Amino acid sequence: MARRTKAEAEGTRTAILDAAEVLFFQQGVSRTTLEKIAVAANVTRGAIYWHFQNKADLFxxxxxxxxxxxxHLLDEIDKNPTADPFEQVRNLMIDSLSLIASSEQHHRVLTIVFHRCEYIDELNPAVTKQDDLDTLAVAVLQRAFERAEQAGTLRDGLCPRLAGLALHMYVGGIISKFLLKPQQCDLRQHAGAMIDTMLVGLKK
Structure with missing residues (x-):
C-alpha cells in the first residue's frame, strides 16, 4: 500500500508539473493561477500545496x-580536465541546441523562460536559481578556455572569461531566436555550423 501511495503521489506531482508547463506556455506565467493549474491537472489546490510551497516553487x-x-553536461566538462577543451565545449553546445530542437518539452519550457515569463517578485527564487545556472555555465566555460590557453589553443590575448561569456551569450541568442521562429533554420542540422562559426574566432 505504501509503494502504491508513493507512486500515486509522484503521479499527481507529475500531472501538476505537466499542466503547469502547458498553461505557462499557452498563457504566460503571470496569467496562470494555481486554480487553473489544479483544474487542468484534475487535482485540488490542496494537492498542489502538498507538493509545492507556491507558484515560484512549482515554476x-x-x-x-x-x-x-x-x-550534467556542464559537470562532464570539469570531470574530464585532460580532454580537448574546444572539443568539449563544441559537443556541449551542439548537444544543448540539438536537444532544444528535438525535445518538445525542452522547447516548451525554454520558450516559457525566454518569452512567457515576467520577472516579477513572485518568481524571484526561481529566477535567482536560473541566474545561478547561467553563472555556473560561464564559469565552466571559463575553466575550459583557461585549459585551452594553457595548451596554446586559445586565441592570443583573449581573456578566458570573456570567451566563456561571449559564447554563452551567443548561444543564448540563438536559442531565443529559434524559440520565436523555429522555421528559420533546421537547428538539428545546422547546430554544428553555428557553433563552429563562433569557436573559430576563439581558437588560435
Whole structure:
C-alpha cells in the first residue's frame, strides 16, 4: 500500500508539473493561477500545496526537469580536465541546441523562460536559481578556455572569461531566436555550423 501511495503521489506531482508547463506556455506565467493549474491537472489546490510551497516553487520544479540534464553536461566538462577543451565545449553546445530542437518539452519550457515569463517578485527564487545556472555555465566555460590557453589553443590575448561569456551569450541568442521562429533554420542540422562559426574566432 505504501509503494502504491508513493507512486500515486509522484503521479499527481507529475500531472501538476505537466499542466503547469502547458498553461505557462499557452498563457504566460503571470496569467496562470494555481486554480487553473489544479483544474487542468484534475487535482485540488490542496494537492498542489502538498507538493509545492507556491507558484515560484512549482515554476522552479518545472525548470529542473530540463535544467538538470544541462547541469550534467556542464559537470562532464570539469570531470574530464585532460580532454580537448574546444572539443568539449563544441559537443556541449551542439548537444544543448540539438536537444532544444528535438525535445518538445525542452522547447516548451525554454520558450516559457525566454518569452512567457515576467520577472516579477513572485518568481524571484526561481529566477535567482536560473541566474545561478547561467553563472555556473560561464564559469565552466571559463575553466575550459583557461585549459585551452594553457595548451596554446586559445586565441592570443583573449581573456578566458570573456570567451566563456561571449559564447554563452551567443548561444543564448540563438536559442531565443529559434524559440520565436523555429522555421528559420533546421537547428538539428545546422547546430554544428553555428557553433563552429563562433569557436573559430576563439581558437588560435
Amino acid at each position: 522552479n520544479a518545472m525548470l529542473d526537469r530540463v535544467r538538470l540534464p544541462y547541469q
